[in-house]
Amino acid sequence: MxxxxxxxxxxxxxxxxxxxxxxPPVSGENAPAFTLP
Incomplete structure (x- = not known):
């Protein structure tokens, strides 16, 4: 590469x-903070 x-x-x-x-993580989830909505 x-x-x-x-x-x-x-x-x-x-x-x-x-x-x-x-x-902080998305409320109610363990999603990463950089995840787009």
Whole structure:
């Protein structure tokens, strides 16, 4: 795979995990905070 693509995916994963730690989960669900409605 493209190394740049892997780096981007890694950054997105880190950002998502940070947001999940900061933002509360969707009420009544265990959904990640970055899930779109």
């Amino acid at each position: 493209n190394p740049a693509l892997l780096a981007t995916l890694g950054t997105l994963a880190e950002t998502a995990s940070l947001k999940a730690d900061i933002l």
